[in-house]
Amino acid sequence: MEQTKVNAPDAPSAPVSSHTQVAAARAVSKEVAIRSNGTGVFYNTDQQALRDVSLTFHKGEVAALIGPSGCGKSTFLRCLNLMNLEIPHCRIVGSIDYHGVDIVNEKINLFDVRTSIGMVFQQPNPFRKSIYDNVALALTRHGMAANSTNLDDQVEEALRAAVLWDEVKDDLKKSAWALSGGQQQRLCIARTLALHPDVLLMDEPCSALDPIATRAIEDTARRIADTGICVIIVTHNMQQAARVSDTTSFFYLGEMVETGPTERIFTAPEDERLQAYISGQFG
Amino acid sequence: MAEAVQPAAPAPQPAPQAPQAARARAKRMMPKKRVELLGGGISGACAGLATLLVVTLIFMVAQHGLATFTTDGISLASFFGGTTWNPHSTDDAGAPLVGALPMIIGSFGVTIMSTLFVFPFAIGAAIFVVEIQPTFGRKVLQPVIELLVGIPSVVFGLLGLSIIVPFIRGIAGGTGYGLLAGSIVLAVMVLPTVTSLSIDAIAAVPKSYREGSLGLGCSRWQTIWKVVLRSALPGIMTALILGMTRAFGEALAVQMVIGNAAVIPTSLVTPAATLTSVLTMGMGNEAMGTMYNDVLWSLALVLLAMSLAFILIVHLIGRKGAKING
Amino acid sequence: MANTATPQPAPRLIDPDAVVAHVEKARRQSKAATVILTAIAGAICVLLAAILVYIISAGASKAFDPAFLTSPPQQFKEGGGIGPELFNSFYLLVLTLVISIPLSLGAAIFLVEYAPDNWVTRAVKTAIEVLSSLPSIVVGLFGFLLFVLQMSWGFSIISGALALTMFNIPILLRVIQQALEAVPTDQRDAGLALGMTRWETTVHILLPCAMPAIITGVILSAGRVFGEAAALIYTAGQSAPALDFTSFDLTNPACPWNIWRPAETLAVHIWKINSEGVVPDLTAVSDGTAAVLVICILAFNLIARFAGRRLSKKLTAE
Numbered sequence: 001m002e003q004t005k006v007n008a009p010d011a012p013s014a015p016v017s018s019h020t021q022v023a024a025a026r027a028v029s030k031e032v033a034i035r036s037n038g039t040g041v042f043y044n045t046d047q048q049a050l051r052d053v054s055l056t057f058h059k060g061e062v063a064a065l066i067g068p069s070g071c072g073k074s075t076f077l078r079c080l081n082l083m084n085l086e087i088p089h090c091r092i093v094g095s096i097d098y099h100g101v102d103i104v105n106e107k108i109n110l111f112d113v114r115t116s117i118g119m120v121f122q123q124p125n126p127f128r129k130s131i132y133d134n135v136a137l138a139l140t141r142h143g144m145a146a147n148s149t150n151l152d153d154q155v156e157e158a159l160r161a162a163v164l165w166d167e168v169k170d171d172l173k174k175s176a177w178a179l180s181g182g183q184q185q186r187l188c189i190a191r192t193l194a195l196h197p198d199v200l201l202m203d204e205p206c207s208a209l210d211p212i213a214t215r216a217i218e219d220t221a222r223r224i225a226d227t228g229i230c231v232i233i234v235t236h237n238m239q240q241a242a243r244v245s246d247t248t249s250f251f252y253l254g255e256m257v258e259t260g261p262t263e264r265i266f267t268a269p270e271d272e273r274l275q276a277y278i279s280g281q282f283g
Numbered sequence: 284m285a286e287a288v289q290p291a292a293p294a295p296q297p298a299p300q301a302p303q304a305a306r307a308r309a310k311r312m313m314p315k316k317r318v319e320l321l322g323g324g325i326s327g328a329c330a331g332l333a334t335l336l337v338v339t340l341i342f343m344v345a346q347h348g349l350a351t352f353t354t355d356g357i358s359l360a361s362f363f364g365g366t367t368w369n370p371h372s373t374d375d376a377g378a379p380l381v382g383a384l385p386m387i388i389g390s391f392g393v394t395i396m397s398t399l400f401v402f403p404f405a406i407g408a409a410i411f412v413v414e415i416q417p418t419f420g421r422k423v424l425q426p427v428i429e430l431l432v433g434i435p436s437v438v439f440g441l442l443g444l445s446i447i448v449p450f451i452r453g454i455a456g457g458t459g460y461g462l463l464a465g466s467i468v469l470a471v472m473v474l475p476t477v478t479s480l481s482i483d484a485i486a487a488v489p490k491s492y493r494e495g496s497l498g499l500g501c502s503r504w505q506t507i508w509k510v511v512l513r514s515a516l517p518g519i520m521t522a523l524i525l526g527m528t529r530a531f532g533e534a535l536a537v538q539m540v541i542g543n544a545a546v547i548p549t550s551l552v553t554p555a556a557t558l559t560s561v562l563t564m565g566m567g568n569e570a571m572g573t574m575y576n577d578v579l580w581s582l583a584l585v586l587l588a589m590s591l592a593f594i595l596i597v598h599l600i601g602r603k604g605a606k607i608n609g
Numbered sequence: 610m611a612n613t614a615t616p617q618p619a620p621r622l623i624d625p626d627a628v629v630a631h632v633e634k635a636r637r638q639s640k641a642a643t644v645i646l647t648a649i650a651g652a653i654c655v656l657l658a659a660i661l662v663y664i665i666s667a668g669a670s671k672a673f674d675p676a677f678l679t680s681p682p683q684q685f686k687e688g689g690g691i692g693p694e695l696f697n698s699f700y701l702l703v704l705t706l707v708i709s710i711p712l713s714l715g716a717a718i719f720l721v722e723y724a725p726d727n728w729v730t731r732a733v734k735t736a737i738e739v740l741s742s743l744p745s746i747v748v749g750l751f752g753f754l755l756f757v758l759q760m761s762w763g764f765s766i767i768s769g770a771l772a773l774t775m776f777n778i779p780i781l782l783r784v785i786q787q788a789l790e791a792v793p794t795d796q797r798d799a800g801l802a803l804g805m806t807r808w809e810t811t812v813h814i815l816l817p818c819a820m821p822a823i824i825t826g827v828i829l830s831a832g833r834v835f836g837e838a839a840a841l842i843y844t845a846g847q848s849a850p851a852l853d854f855t856s857f858d859l860t861n862p863a864c865p866w867n868i869w870r871p872a873e874t875l876a877v878h879i880w881k882i883n884s885e886g887v888v889p890d891l892t893a894v895s896d897g898t899a900a901v902l903v904i905c906i907l908a909f910n911l912i913a914r915f916a917g918r919r920l921s922k923k924l925t926a927e
Contacts, residue, residue: 086801088726111315115804125795128818128924137813138803188799195803315806322808323723329715330724333778334736340743340751340775347754407649415646424650427657433829433906435836437879438664438899444883445892446663471656478653500632504639525742532744534839535880559746564884566750566843571758583750590742 028246029059033199033230034080034117038094039104041075041084045091050075052094053256055249057232059198062225064241064262065234067251068282073234076251077201080232081117082110098199115142118192122204124184126176126191131168134176135159135191142195154194161227162190163220182213189220200224202233206240218244238278242266250274341587347577348584355574357381362581368545368561370575381578383558383585385547390557390589392462392548393537394530397469398523401477405526406512406519409481414507425482431475440539443468448540455552460542463551468540469530477526484518485511517604521597528593532586534559558582664896664903671897672904681851682878687890691898693849696865697766697872698905701845702835704770704868705777710827712774713781720782721789722807741779748775749840757844764871769845776840777830784826788819821924825917832909836902838876846871847881875902 034057041050050072057063065073078084079092082103095102103113115138126134135155136145145151155172159165164186168174176187185205192200202221206214221244225231235241241248242262249259250271258271269275276282351357357379365382372380408428412420447467452459488511496506512519542554545561562582569576671677676690683689716733724730740748752772762768792815800810816823848871853863862870873881879898882891 081802083798083802086798109314109316111804111806113804114802119802121795121798121802123795125793125799127796127799127814138805141805141809141813191803315804319806319808322806322811323719326715326719326723329712330719330733332712333716333740333782334733336775337736337740339755340748341739343751343754344747404649404653407646408653411646411650415643416650420650423654427654429829430661430907430910431653431657433832433836433910434660435838435876435902435906437838437876438836438903441879441883441895441899442660442663445667445896474653502632502635502639504642505635507642528742532742532746534744534746539880539883559744562746562750563839563842566753580750583747586744586747590744590747591739594738594742 028061029228031059032097033057033059033061035097036076036079036094037097039076039079039096040093041072041079042091042093043087044089049254050079051254053251055256055259057199057230059230060225060228061247062221062231062233062245064245064248065232065251066236066238066241066248066277067257068277069236071251072254073251074203075254076256077119077203077232077234079104080199080201081114081119083119085110115195116197117199117201118195118197119201119203120185120188120192120205123208124181124188126179126184126187128175128177130173131159131176131179131187132172134187135194138191139194144195158190158194159187161193161224162186163216163223164190180213181209182216185209185213185217186220189217189224193224197229199230199232202231204234204236207236214240238266250277252277344580344583344587347580348587349581351381351574351577351581355577357574357578362578363387366547368556370578379574379578383578383582385545386556386558386561386582387585388547389462389465389541389555390531390559392555393465393469393541393557394527396462396466396551397473397530398527400466400470401474401526402523405474405477405481405522408478409485409519410507410512412482413485414503414511420482425479428475428478431471432479436472436533436536437539439468439472440536443536443540451552457552458542458554459552460540460554461550461552462541462548462555464540464542465537465555465557466551468536469533472533472536473526473529476529477522480522480525481515481519484515484522487518488514517600517607520600521604524593524597524600528590531589531593532559534563538563558586562586661903661907665900668896668898668900671893672900674897677897678901682849682882682894683888685887687888689888689890689894691875691878691894691901693852694873694875694878694898695901696852697845697849698835698874698876698902700865701766701769701773701841701872701874702831704766705773705834706827706831708770709774709777709781713778713785716778717782717785717789718808718811721786722811737779737782740775741783744839745776745837746839748772749843751775752840753843762869764844764846764848766845766868766870766872769841769872769874770868772840772844773834773837776837777834780830780833781827784830785819785823788822788826789815791822792818818924821917821920824920825913828909828913828916832906832913835909836876836906838874838880841874841877842880845874845877847873847877849873849878 035055037054039050039053040048042048053072053076055063065077067073075084079096082092084090084092092104094104096104098113098117101108127137129137132155135158136151139145139151139154145154156165156169159168164183167183168179168187176184179187185208189200189205200221205221206217209217218240221231221233225246233241233245245262247260248262248265250257250265250269250273252273258265258269258274265274266278269278351362352359361378362381362383364384365380366384367374367380367382368385369380374380408424412424443464447464448459450459451457451461451464455463492510492514493506496510497503501509537557538560541557541560543556543560543564544554545556546554548555562579565579566576569579665672678690678695679692680688680690681693682691716737720730720733724733749772752768752775756762756768756771757764760768789811796814796818797807797810800814801807805813850862850870852865853861854865856864857866858864859867860869861867864870875898879895879902882888882895888894
């Protein structure tokens with residue numbers, strides 16, 4: 001990474017290395033999928049991990065959240081599907097607007113929200129069951145299958161959407177823990193997609209995977225977004241953010257510093273902290 | 284109260300009706316919130332029942348045990364200090380002979396003696412398993428210890444009766460029953476408990492302590508003695524106290540070899556008695572509500588109180604150990 | 610003696626011979642310690658072997674005699690058997706497990722998943738800790754007060770089973786809790802993120818993962834329950850009415866399945882005949898009973914180990 005200081009915002013030479021591809025601009029819908037207003041997170045009353053984040057995410061968009069370790073991007077992600085509420089003494093302030101409902105402050109059906117806002121974690125965590133059962137479990141628990149044939153169809157549909165069907169269709173009864181890391185992560189994506197969410201949260205989904213598997217996940221993410229699902233990815237890998245996302249938001253020390261279209265963020269960052277981060281002065 | 288969130292179906296995917304239909308179907312199942320409440324309620328009820336049983340136990344034993352002092356008019360001093368236990372007889376002043384001191388001494392005697400016997404063997408075995416030969420320890424010694432734990436206490440009592448009592452009789456004369464026989468039997472019984480807890484305590488010492496000591500040129504034994512054992516001391520003391528708890532509360536094995544003479548023991552090889560042995564033998568013989576029965580409950584209350592005291596000591600050791608080890 | 614661990618500023622202050630002697634002494638002590646420790650470990654193994662060999666050989670003549678295993682005990686004559694006691698031990702075991710497993714499972718799930726961080730949880734945990742430290746004779750006496758007297762069930766199987774349940778709950782609770790906590794936390798996160806409730810996550814994801822450890826623990830606890838006597842003397846009683854296996858009338862004291870009848874178990878029988886001491890062949894009978902008891906418990910141990918390994922392998926058939 002070059003250490004040269006970036007001066008004017010209109011400097012034509014991109015601070016990002018020339019090998020990085022920036023995602024080709026896609027037509028992204030203007031419809032809002034989910035929006036946060038002044039969202040903040042307190043652990044234990046006095047520790048504020050996140051402060052006043054206001055971001056809008058649109059349907060069919062791939063949004064990347066970048067920033068150094070500990071900057072709060074994962075914390076923010078976990079607010080969107082209210083996973084932070086599972087941590088004792090954790091408090092979310094502000095509001096998160098989803099389909100016209102403030103899911104933080106209004107009374108909602110938590111479990112319904114979580115079926116519509118899916119999450120994929122950093123370490124692939126398939127259940128210790130067969131591939132089929134991994135996808136089928138939540139469908140069965142939510143009563144979303146009319147009969148067993150319908151269940152089979154839904155499982156196949158989900159595995160196809162996660163680009164895993166061809167690799168596993170011959171032995172769906174195989175244990176999920178026997179799959180490779182990349183396949184396991186796609187299985188986790190499949191079981192989330194089976195519930196037909198309209199937002200998919202991905203918390204550093206490739207950090208435990210090799211480059212080939214990473215590429216596969218990134219392609220899958222873009223494919224999912226093409227179907228109209230809003231994909232929000234947290235990543236510490238700037239090149240990945242540049243490759244994959246339509247919009248990027250930069251987090252630093254618990255605050256959202258700058259957000260915008262990916263191409264502009266990486267070629268013409270405004271905030272100097274973002275400039276420093278992109279040019280590798282800290283990470 | 285806001286209704287359940289109904290997100291719109293994603294647009295271009297096949298069967299856009301599927302999620303709507305799926306949600307309609309899901310509505311017919313038990314609402315998740317109720318599942319959660321039911322689950323939490325059932326499991327909470329189980330926990331509550333267990334707690335209630337314990338509270339009831341303490342209450343009922345105390346109720347009967349304290350009746351000796353409140354209703355039957357026995358004084359605390361004569362109970363705890365009296366040296367003769369013969370509730371059906373009275374002394375010259377007409378007060379019943381309900382001195383529990385012989386049994387208290389007997390109980391503490393066998394507990395302390397058995398702990399002293401067990402201590403070197405348990406610690407030695409624990410050090411062996413953790414420091415000297417971990418593979419042999421894991422494969423052989425630990426299953427051996429598990430098996431020893433599984434042997435019922437009556438069987439240990441029987442062994443004491445068949446082997447230890449005649450042995451003591453052969454060496455020291457007399458009947459062979461007494462504190463010594465009781466202590467040996469108890470020592471073998473608590474050995475597995477103390478050993479496995481000590482293994483846990485010693486294994487919990489961070490590897491870096493050992494490496495630091497060896498790096499300074501200390502021999503393995505010096506490392507064990509001066510560094511590892513010192514650091515594991517709170518855990519080892521907890522192990523010993525828990526062993527003592529088990530020894531103090533053991534009833535049948537002790538009762539079979541102690542001789543059951545409720546007198547202050549004059550030697551280790553003359554018949555004696557413990558709280559548990561008198562309790563075991565006497566409870567069936569006395570009618571409920573009588574003073575003779577109430578004093579037995581007082582003995583049970585003393586047992587209960589000692590168990591609670593042991594738990595308290597273990598907690599204090601734990602807190603102090605946490606402070607020392609930072 | 611110079612403190613050899615502290616680096617000295619002027620090397621001539623250290624006496625090299627003293628240092629060598631000190632190190633030699635430390636090494637000799639270390640060797641001696643190793644010998645002693647190995648001897649201790651060996652002694653314990655020998656002790657167990659000796660105990661098992663003694664018990665089984667002393668009781669072998671009776672333990673493998675079918676007549677002994679099926680005939681009822683004798684009060685004053687010799688030739689008594691342990692038929693009813695053998696049945697009672699197993700029947701009590703099964704009843705105890707049937708009652709204590711769901712209770713312990715529920716309580717463990719509460720402590721692991723739902724317990725709020727407040728005084729309620731602390732009270733529950735303290736109560737369980739107290740229960741696990743109580744002498745079993747005290748648990749038995751409480752059972753006597755509550756089930757035998759207060760509920761007027763008398764000396765009965767149900768009183769004994771409930772007393773044994775109280776005895777077994779702390780054991781099972783710890784096993785189940787540890788098994789649940791050993792499941793990686795991201796499994797729970799995955800379930801919750803899919804919109805499942807904590808209850809569903811626990812039952813459908815965590816419990817299946819924890820099952821091998823739980824089953825092993827349950828079988829091992831069965832061994833402890835099987836051999837327990839102090840809690841039963843004043844709850845299930847010391848008498849063993851002759852059993853008529855053709856009877857299914859649950860009110861008949863001779864019906865084996867009647868839970869309101871007194872039921873002496875193997876362990877209680879050993880204690881009783883030794884404390885009464887009137888049967889002429891009491892040594893043979895109690896040795897035989899002890900051998901049967903120990904063989905059954907060894908079998909439980911082996912089954913637990915075997916089942917645990919098989920189930921683990923099936924689960925990880927990956």
